Amino acid sequence: GTPKYSGMVEDCCCDYETVDNLNKEVLYPSLQELVKTPFFRYFKVKLWCDCPFWPDDGMCRLRDCSVCECSENEFPESFKNPDRLPLNDPVCQEGKPEAAVDRTLDNKAFRGWTEIDNPWTNDDETDNDEMTYVNLLLNPERYTGYTGPSARRIWDAVYSENCPKYLSQESCQEEKILYKLISGLHSSISVHIASDYLLDEATNMWGQNLTLMYDRVLQYPDRVRNLYFTFLFVLRAVTKAADYLEQAEYNTGSHNEDLKTQSFIKQLLYNSKLQAACPVPFDEAKLWRGQSGPELKQKIQHQFRNISALMDCVGCEKCRLWGKLQVLGLGTALKILFSENGQENLVQTLQLQRNEVIALMNLLNRLSESVKFVHEMGPTAERITEGH
Numbered sequence: 039g040t041p042k043y044s045g046m047v048e049d050c051c052c053d054y055e056t057v058d059n060l061n062k063e064v065l066y067p068s069l070q071e072l073v074k075t076p077f078f079r080y081f082k083v084k085l086w087c088d089c090p091f092w093p094d095d096g097m098c099r100l101r102d103c104s105v106c107e108c109s110e111n112e113f114p115e116s117f118k119n120p121d122r123l124p125l126n127d128p129v130c131q132e133g134k135p136e137a138a139v140d141r142t143l144d145n146k147a148f149r150g151w152t153e154i155d156n157p158w159t160n161d162d163e164t165d166n167d168e169m170t171y172v173n174l175l176l177n178p179e180r181y182t183g184y185t186g187p188s189a190r191r192i193w194d195a196v197y198s199e200n201c202p203k204y205l206s207q208e209s210c211q212e213e214k215i216l217y218k219l220i221s222g223l224h225s226s227i228s229v230h231i232a233s234d235y236l237l238d239e240a241t242n243m244w245g246q247n248l249t250l251m252y253d254r255v256l257q258y259p260d261r262v263r264n265l266y267f268t269f270l271f272v273l274r275a276v277t278k279a280a281d282y283l284e285q286a287e288y289n290t291g292s293h294n295e296d297l298k299t300q301s302f303i304k305q306l307l308y309n310s311k312l313q314a315a316c317p318v319p320f321d322e323a324k325l326w327r328g329q330s331g332p333e334l335k336q337k338i339q340h341q342f343r344n345i346s347a348l349m350d351c352v353g354c355e356k357c358r359l360w361g362k363l364q365v366l367g368l369g370t371a372l373k374i375l376f377s378e379n380g381q382e383n384l385v386q387t388l389q390l391q392r393n394e395v396i397a398l399m400n401l402l403n404r405l406s407e408s409v410k411f412v413h414e415m416g417p418t419a420e421r422i423t424e425g426h
């Protein structure tokens with residue numbers, strides 16, 4: 039393990055070792071299965087580069103940035119509209135043969151799910167016109183070659199304008215949390231770049247880049263801590279919404295697959311090991327308590343919405359896809375933990391969209407992968423890098 043990280047995860051009630059063990063034994067294996075199911079592998083997203091801040095930013099032209107949208111035949115039956123017109127221009131991005139664009143939406147696919155806007159995000163989630171489905175399995179989050187000023191200014195804007203790193207004890211708890219969530223997500227993105235890196239362009243050889251992981255994440259212990267914090271925060275949201283998620287419909291038209299999805303969900307939510315070792319991974323009840331609670335919540339919601347809007351400026355499609363998914367996932371976690379109607383009766387008061395649930399679980403899976411990679415490869419990365 040990483041002995042550097044011992045004791046309790048900040049603001050949490052379980053220690054690093056417990057989190058690593060739980061992740062390895064319970065969370066990681068079931069999440070890996072869950073995200074492969076037809077329900078969880080298609081994400082609805084507006085991929086236009088619609089940047090409100092820097093209108094000059096073009097789309098990324100690098101091959102590895104392109105997103106393969108769903109081809110028709112791999113789209114779950116129930117997502118399709120039987121009366122749909124044939125696609126007149128199924129453009130395959132950057133020559134990937136199975137990548138025809140399917141922009142049709144079918145209400146049946148959203149049976150039992152409400153279409154409501156998430157107050158934490160910038161996109162109007164009820165506006166289906168500009169949305170497209172993407173098969174996440176075809177588009178793993180990994181190195182894309184997106185760097186330089188375009189990437190840099192997004193992160194700069196995220197941190198400087200919307201969640202400044204707290205320098206003193208003055209910042210309130212809630213603002214610290216926003217910073218930690220974003221920093222944890224940033225660590226996770228860097229870990230994915232490091233775990234799946236284009237090592238040799240000429241031979242198209244992909245593999246791990248442990249030096250990169252050290253340089254960007256491991257040498258800053260607070261970035262590792264923030265990754266664990268974000269993981270537990272999202273995990274808490276998922277377990278808090280357990281009853282809601284258990285009762286939700288995972289209907290994709292394929293009965294066997296849907297039963298599997300349901301059973302993976304149960305495995306994850308009602309796991310006795312998880313309940314014994316870390317029943318409340320984050321305690322949200324102590325937040326927004328002060329006098330300025332409601333104002334503060336509005337302010338932080340506004341900041342988070344700005345961060346979400348910044349995702350439209352990410353100049354690389356695949357990065358934009360995962361940026362949007364993960365920010366929506368965080369927004370969904372925030373919505374679950376801080377929804378107006380508080381603690382009780384969440385099953386009755388909470389309303390989640392299908393897409394929010396997909397984003398939430400895929401985000402949790404990404405964070406789980408990052409925690410696992412840091413835990414397993416961290417010591418090696420430190421050894422080879424510090425040895426130089």
Ligand code: FAD
Nearest residue numbers: 180181182183184185189192193221224225231261357361
């Ligand atoms: P960056 O990662 O760009 O970091 C910029 C600055 O932020 C750092 O110098 C540091 O001061 C600070 N910082 C870095 N990490 C943290 C942290 N964890 N907590 C707090 N502060 C931090 N590239 C890909 O190859 N694949 C992707 O899928 C991908 N997705 C992206 C998604 C989004 C939303 C964005 C904005 C960028 C994405 N990128 C992706 C680009 C990638 O994140 C980096 O910006 C790029 O690789 C350049 O890295 P860098 O070393 O300059 O540092």
